[in-house]
Amino acid sequence: xxxxxxxxxxxxxxxxxxxxxxxxxxxxxxxxxxxxxxxxxxxxxxxxxxxxxxxxxxxxxxxxxxxxxxxxxxxxxxxxxxxxxxxxxxxxxxxxxxxxxxxxxxxxxxxxxxxxxxxxxxxxxxxxxxxxxxxxxxxxxxxxxxxxxxxxxxxxxxxxxxxxxxxxxxxxxxxxxxxxxxxxxxxxxxxxxxxxxxxxxxxxxxxxxxxxxxxxxxxxxxxxxxxxxxxxxxxxxxxxxxxxxxxxxxxxxxxxxxxxxxxxxxxxxxxxxxxxxxxxxxxxxxxxxxxxxxxxxxxxxx
Numbered sequence: 001x002x003x004x005x006x007x008x009x010x011x012x013x014x015x016x017x018x019x020x021x022x023x024x025x026x027x028x029x030x031x032x033x034x035x036x037x038x039x040x041x042x043x044x045x046x047x048x049x050x051x052x053x054x055x056x057x058x059x060x061x062x063x064x065x066x067x068x069x070x071x072x073x074x075x076x077x078x079x080x081x082x083x084x085x086x087x088x089x090x091x092x093x094x095x096x097x098x099x100x101x102x103x104x105x106x107x108x109x110x111x112x113x114x115x116x117x118x119x120x121x122x123x124x125x126x127x128x129x130x131x132x133x134x135x136x137x138x139x140x141x142x143x144x145x146x147x148x149x150x151x152x153x154x155x156x157x158x159x160x161x162x163x164x165x166x167x168x169x170x171x172x173x174x175x176x177x178x179x180x181x182x183x184x185x186x187x188x189x190x191x192x193x194x195x196x197x198x199x200x201x202x203x204x205x206x207x208x209x210x211x212x213x214x215x216x217x218x219x220x221x222x223x224x225x226x227x228x229x230x231x232x233x234x235x236x237x238x239x240x241x242x243x244x245x246x247x248x249x250x251x252x253x254x255x256x257x258x259x260x261x262x263x264x265x266x267x268x269x270x271x272x273x274x275x276x277x278x279x280x281x282x283x284x285x286x287x288x289x290x291x292x293x294x295x296x297x298x299x300x301x302x
Contacts, residue, residue: 009296012195016044023082032075035113035121040196042085043111046125047193048297050092052105053266054191056183057130059175060107061099062269065091066114069121076121088125095127104131108266110197110290128267128290130182140235140242146173148218148231149272149285163232173218173233174270174285177242181249181268194266194292200258203287204273208248216244219284231283241285249289263291 019041022031033041069076069084096106107130114122147160150172159175161168171179205215218241220231233241249265251257259265267290275282 005294006296012044012295013048013298016041016048020045022078023085031078033078033081034075035069035071035116038069038076038081039111039113039123042088043109043197044195045085046088046092046109047195050106051108051193052130053107053194055105055130057107058132058179060182060267060269061129061131063095063127065125067123067125069123071116071119071121092127095129099129099131104129108194108197108290110199140238142235144176144235144238146171146176146233146238148172148233148283149174151272151274153272160230173238174272177238177245178268178270180242181245191297193295193297194264195295197266197290197292198260198263199288199290201288203248203258203289204284206284216248217241217285217287219282222281229283245287258289260291262293264294266290266292
């Protein structure tokens with residue numbers, strides 16, 4: 001880890017810890033904070049106190065909680081900021097209590113300013129929870145032939161399983177890709193968090209193609225001879241898409257990828273989509289990739 005990153009991490013940690021001190025101080029009367037700073041600091045502090053993006057997980061759960069803040073010329077009092085953050089922490093504790101207390105962790109919180117109407121700011125906390133800590137980033141084996149995906153899985157439709165009819169309700173092709181993408185076979189030797197999170201939405205094979213027009217990410221159309229709602233992705237195909245997706249996610253924007261300059265990949269969610277055109281249907285994987293600035297946490301002294 002280079003010295004400049006460590007120094008920058010220490011500077012950001014001092015900012016986060018200073019904000020935490022203010023929230024818990026009895027001397028904050030009359031002090032205000034802008035809504036943009038509120039978004040940055042609440043996101044950074046919740047991740048600093050709770051998130052474990054340095055661990056590897058088998059699966060993921062996503063939640064979104066909305067909040068409001070009353071503004072005065074674009075700012076709010078530190079008392080109100082403290083109350084808002086307390087509510088956020090209570091909500092986080094409730095969500096964590098519904099998960100396994102040992103294997104499931106908060107991976108990241110992305111706080112966003114959704115809108116401002118009059119003197120009311122509407123914010124949201126988008127949280128990703130890592131389920132079942134894993135140390136695997138396994139290859140696709142010979143029997144790893146999976147149905148491409150499951151439309152409306154996020155609404156409760158069970159994953160379609162393997163091409164041989166097994167593993168229904170357990171996983172599918174996109175789930176297997178997502179699990180591997182979120183568990184690369186490298187890790188940092190220190191705990192860290194991400195700040196300044198941004199998400200690149202809907203990365204798919206319609207927009208990402210090679211020089212011959214072949215999709216780099218999974219997509220199939222109803223006019224193709226092998227089209228099926230239960231389209232089978234062989235282990236060779238899944239290995240191909242894993243490699244192509246990795247290259248796109250880790251390459252910088254403008255240089256063959258979508259990665260924002262200076263940021264690190266934090267999380268990938270793959271959604272299975274069906275697009276109904278006037279004369280055809282398209283099945284595809286849509287990838288939402290979240291990136292952030294890496295902040296190294298100092299070692300915990302015994």
